[in-house]
Amino acid sequence: MNKNRSVVPQMRGVSAFLSAPVEAAASINTVSISKIRLPSHQPRRYFDPEKLQQLTDSIKQHGVLEPLLVRPLQQGEYELVAGERRYRAAKAGGLETVPITVRELSDQEAVQLALVENLQREDLNPIEETEGVLELLTLTVGCSREEISEALTQMATAQKKGIDPSGNVSRQVEAIANILESTINLTPESFRTSRLPLLNLPSEILDSIRQGKLEYTKARAISRVKDEHQRQHLLQTAIEQSLSLTQIKQQIKELTVVSKPELPTMSDRLVLISRQLKGLTDPKKQKRLEKLLQDLESLVET
Incomplete structure (x- = not known):
């Protein structure tokens, strides 16, 4: 899906940095990767192993082409603001140093910038x-x-x-x-x-979406299955067999039909009532029953 993400929110400090010309940006340095710390808050929680491996292979061959955005900490260390995929791939590739762009950012600006950078990515689930x-x-x-x-x-x-x-x-x-x-x-x-x-979906469905195993439209459909065992089985089947949304809805419909108790037929109900009438001795009830039987006979004849 092609999303319009060319414009970022106008946020004080962050918007100024994002719109700054290249020549006005901080100079690019190279530092030991061991001096970079991950922040306590990270917008991105799941990284596709296959895509991360592809990036790692590319970095092994060409290096980190785009600098990591960091902010300074004490004792010559830095906190990563944007570029965690590149950071992880560089570590996995055995790089000892990486290029960085250092910016002085407040806690709020750092979080905002990290969020905007991640939200502009096409592969964010x-x-x-x-x-x-x-x-x-x-x-x-x-x-x-x-x-x-x-x-x-x-x-x-x-x-x-x-x-x-x-x-x-x-x-x-x-x-x-x-x-x-x-x-x-x-x-x-x-x-x-x-x-x-989406945030109220069962945990196993949330995990499947985070890991890119299931589209959220399919996840929402599966979440409507109330029985936990049936829901988990359908979830596993949908992932393993790559079921379409239509196929998922059909399976849910079949589950609903199977789980719905069969109601007794009208003939069964009449037989049951006739058995119960054998012990009826109350004159008032017998009189009322006679009237109901006359109405029933009239209805059937009509």
Whole structure:
């Protein structure tokens, strides 16, 4: 899918760095890879082993062509801000030194820049992408994840009822919309209905999406299977056999039919009632039953 990611969110400090001309950027140095530390917060959690190996092979042959972006720490060490794939591939390839670009960044600017850099990657999976956007929103809009979700829900409810949301909600959603448009090209409502629910999926399904084994549209369909054993079996089958979304839905339909208890037929019910009537002695009930039988006979004859 071709996503429009050419524009980044306008964030103080970060946007200035991203738009800076090459000649204004910090000089490129080469340092020992042992002096680079990974930050405690990383937007990206899964790296495809095959793609990482391809990058490692390329780096062994050509070196690290694009410098890692870092910020200085104490005692001549650096914290990685952007370029973790290159960092991991360089370590795996046995490189002792790597090129770096050093920038003075605050904690918030470093996190924002790392998030933007990752969100502009085409191979970021939907879970990492959604979590990254939420983290970016909490920093730029100044709201918690819960407040962001609540603002989107309030906006959707207001639009459905044809009323104006509160001024605070409108401002929050406008800021959210700007970030979403400039990162993953989604509207606030699309993000609310198609992305936020992903984070509530069962853990085994979340892991499959993170590892690139399953598209999130298929994952959402499989998550609707309530029985845990059936859901895990369908998940494994969908991955191993590369089932299409249509095939997955068909299997879910078959599971629903099998698990649905068979209801007794009308004839079975009448036979059961006739057996129970043998012990009926109450005159009032017998009179009422006679009237019901007359109605039933009339209905059948008609």
